[in-house]
Amino acid sequence: MIGAKAIYVGLRKQIFDALDPEIISSLDREQLARQLSGAVDLLISRENLSVPKTIRQDFVKNLVNELVGLGPLQALMEDESISDIMINGHEHVFIERNGLVERAHVDFIDERQLLEIAKRIAGRVGRRVDDSSPTCDARLADGSRVNIVIPPIAIDGTSISIRKFKKQSINLEKLVEYGAMGAEMAQVMMVAARCRLNILISGGTGSGKTTMLNALSQYISENERIVTIEDAAELRLLQPHVVRLETRTAGIENTGKITQRDLVINSLRMRPDRIIVGECRGPEAFEMLQAMNTGHDGSMSTLHANTPRDALARVESMVMMATNNLPLEAIRRTIVSAVDIIIQISRLHDGSRKVMSIAEVIGLEGNSVVLEEIFRFQPTYGHGESGKLEGEFVTSGLMKRSVLYEKARFFGLEEKLNSAFRSIQKEAKNG
Structure with a gap:
């Protein structure tokens, strides 16, 4: 039986290969989710796969997050109990919650996906991260502070450190x-x-x-x-x-x-x-x-x-x-x-x-x-x-x-x- 992650990776590749960037940019988040939901259902039906509805919804949410959000990081960014996110390569994601560091139950498909998200984070704030500039300090739209280091400087894969911005000011x-x-x-x-x-x-x-x-x-x-x-x-x-x-x-x-x-x-x-x-x-x-x-x-x-x-x-x-x-x-x-x-x-x-x-x-x-x-x-x-x-x-x-x-x-x-x-x-x- 094919695992959910393997099915997602296959669907993701087919959908991403067929995507038109101009169409994506013209849709809001809800419209994009509806379009992707239809595409996911069509591909699953065509390949005669058995995927529960809740898993399909997770697939769509992950695709939307990757296209217009921060991919696997999006759920961590939305969790207000998390104060820091630390990524040491695509398989090692850690968070700090209530002052204590623990491993996060998310990971990236591969190093390429992580690197693309790192470049997107930098690009959104007018910075760049590439071979000629492998480190980057930036601030996200919500005020969170991010540091990025990519290979070959980061030996074990792209490193991202995010200090999340607290919405409520503490007195x-x-x-x-x-x-x-x-x-x-x-x-x-x-x-x-x-x-x-x-x-x-x-x-x-x-x-x-x-x-x-x-x-x-x-x-x-x-x-x-x-x-x-x-x-x-x-x-x-x-x-x-x-x-x-x-x-x-x-x-x-x-x-x-x-x-x-x-x-x-x-x-x-x-x-x-x-x-x-x-x-x-x-x-x-x-x-x-x-x-x-x-x-x-x-x-x-x-x-x-x-x-x-x-x-x-x-x-x-x-x-x-x-x-x-x-x-x-x-x-x-x-x-x-x-x-x-x-x-x-x-x-x-x-x-x-x-x-x-x-x-x-x-x-x-x-x-x-x-x-x-x-x-x-x-x-x-x-x-x-x-x-x-x-x-x-x-x-x-x-x-x-x-x-x-x-x-x-x-x-x-x-x-x-x-x-x-x-x-x-x-x-x-x-x-």
Whole structure:
């Protein structure tokens, strides 16, 4: 007996060989489905095959998805519980759901099908992926971020990584509900965002840095002009006065490239109140620090680092990419005067995401940057009934010479700040 997959592969070839691309482009999705349904029924009847109605409907859906969607990826893209899709060749598809990676129950017919879909993804957003340009970063129509690498660079077959775009923006209250932070921490971060402190969000890949940046941005005043700068636009600010800028890769003639550094420099001429860089990863960090030091208080960015101190070291390295003239001491003084708060986020082995530390940059002592940890997550190294890592968020309090304390007083939010610390200290005392 012929398997359903083998029957589908045979039908698919016959239908694709007979298709007219111009007719396909003139039909909407429902019209295309009706036409394909008739073709599938005709071929199955002609070849005297026994195929149940539900399987035929799956055949039609798969054909429609491949012609006007993303093929086998379409169902994964429509599943809102999936946050990441990772493809390592046509037979190995993985997804991340609730922070944990698992194998997906879909696969591609062959490498050619996967490669065609990869090229379609790139083409829809004005990018290309081929032998002369085997890698591609792009953004899908729904805002999802995609990275493509094709052979011979990807040895085991075309690789596609998709970070899906969440339709609903998550705020700090939701992050508290998810256990990513304590309510008092959320209140302190809300005050920091409103008081125009310069904030860096540090963490590993998939730890939730962009989610945190989106959440903090919700506490920016609607009267402020904000410029966002990203490699692939995924920030969703709710304020009315926002200018969104996105980098551009070089064209076929290797011209027209626009980097994040170019955009940061240009943004300074756009009269921004705040500049938000989706992720600092290179020499644009130098201009970002200059902006923070020249009246653009309340600017924010993310970067990859494992601890707040590592984050500062990474900023130093990125500034050195931009200039060879500044001594290390001058770079550190620039960083200390620019950055106020570092929020460290991690994805833990149980799939949960936590704010591991909130640290304030106090100043310099000799050649060393002084950091004061305001909050930290203290694990108990036990697991609850749900299998999640247990622990508590603790604080050592806030220094009176803290820039957060002074800014809160200036903006009339001193009592909100004090109440957060009183609340958590009262809980610790009762505990």
